Amino acid sequence: MVATGPTVLRVSTTAPTGQSQVKRIALPAIISVLAVFGSFAASRGQEDRRAADWFMVTLVLIGSVSLYWLRTKPVVVVWTTALSTLVYMLREYAYGAVIFSFAIAVFVAIRMGHRVAGWSALVALYCGHVLGRLVLGTNDQSVYQVLLVGTLFCVLGFLAELFRSHRERVLAAQRTREEEELRRAGEERLRIAQELHDVVAHHISLINVQASSALHLVDRQPEQAAPALAAIKDASKEALVELRSIVGILRQTDESAPRQPVAGLERLEHLITGTSRAGLEVHTIVHGDPRPLPTGLDRAAFRIIQESLTNIVRHAKASAATVRIQYGEEALVLQVDDDGESLTGPPQEGNGIIGMRERATALGGTLTASRTPTGSLRIVAQLPL
Missing domain, CATH: 3.30.565.10 (Histidine kinase-like ATPase, C-terminal domain)
Incomplete structure (x- = not known):
């Protein structure tokens, strides 16, 4: 934001529509490629897990493609990625890149201020995975592995909270600067209004007194009316000069100082x-x-x-x-x-x-x-x- 006198110029930092659209498509496209190829690669190294098939690819793409709406509907995206990831894990597909979409969604959601949705999704995915495997009788993880996954989820949530706190501090500092500039602009408007009042009131009062005097003398002593008329001329000229100086401060915002003396x-x-x-x-x-x-x-x-x-x-x-x-x-x-x-x-x-x-x-x-x-x-x- 650039402020000069009472005029406030706001500089937009919003990207053009085309560029913003490319950025929205780029993230889900990149994550989709990495998640799909990463899941196939993980399947080859984890022969004890379910083999890759079309349903695995569908679950991976549901989570990664939903990132397209992450900026506009972060809560919906968080729960979409959490559900697709949970089904993926309960189906016993290979552990790996499928978690990328969920981690990104939770991180962005908490950073944007949707803390309840982000933390709830973390807890729901963790508890759903652990309890689901117990119910299905497929729990082959050790206590160490269960605690490790829980720790990683907590680290993800706390990192998101750290960035959210930093973002809020930056926004608060920006709002403070904007409020300070608006306050200064208001003070400048008040100062200029006071200047205009003083200039106009003083000179108009002098003109009024001299005009009354001139009207009183013009018929009885016309030779004495000339000084009063001259005073009216000087007062009006002085008023115009001061008004031009004050108004010039508003019009000529690129000047470092007004042309007329203060x-x-x-x-x-x-x-x-x-x-x-x-x-x-x-x-x-x-x-x-x-x-x-x-x-x-x-x-x-x-x-x-x-x-x-x-x-x-x-x-x-x-x-x-x-x-x-x-x-x-x-x-x-x-x-x-x-x-x-x-x-x-x-x-x-x-x-x-x-x-x-x-x-x-x-x-x-x-x-x-x-x-x-x-x-x-x-x-x-x-x-x-």
Whole structure:
């Protein structure tokens, strides 16, 4: 699986139909040839056993040909090979290659997770052979031979269990990787959605304020409407540039980085200039020594300040705002105050404040919205370094 941003590309490992069909035919064909010739060869070396005949060949082919359906009907194949092998043994044909089909069927069935069917077939074949020979009065095997066959059957079952356990671990690791990539893709989609919300909300708010101002002045003082229209033009252009940059991350998945610079505190002055054109005077106070920040932290700090100013422009009846940035040893502290109308009670938290808090929490920080002593809104974010 290859994941780039929110796009997940699944690479199929399924073989083409023709190639898969050849593989399905190859196994039973090879086992049929080996089992038939092996059984005839064993008959020549075991003169005390029943001589080879057409019924022996039929029993051998029933088990080997049934392997064709091993991947689609493993349980049926296991019991088919077990029954044909049991009849073969009770008929006292020569011991030998007939066991190949049954061993392969049991091994594959247990490895695929059909443990009950596999182990039941092993026990049924072993007990059926031993008890059947006792009932028929043809039991010429020693205790050593009986225990040896039982041991070999147990070894076969435990080997199949070992491979099944390994297969499950591989599949579990693959599922874990897929879930991790899906989780990362979801986080990336959420991050892009937050970026789009912040960009659109901020610039549309500025455009709305400037448009209202222009409409108010166009008839009474038309010469003063020009700055407002110019601000609308700049805000809309800036919005288009940022939207193009964000959408470009989705479209140009083969690029190592977006073409436009990532929004960070180095663009704070540009943000404040655009906000000031909307009629909100913004003062910036920096404590400590400014220094480069990790990309995620830098972007989150910029977006928190941007969203705070957007809330002030949209909702607060304020003429000025103060942005304080403190570079501490362990955390970056952001504080945004406005001089809006005096209100009482806790501030109402809309999508803007919730989104800012999610950004801070994702970085292991905190964000609070409270009232200043004068009753205006104060946003304080602590982002750990």
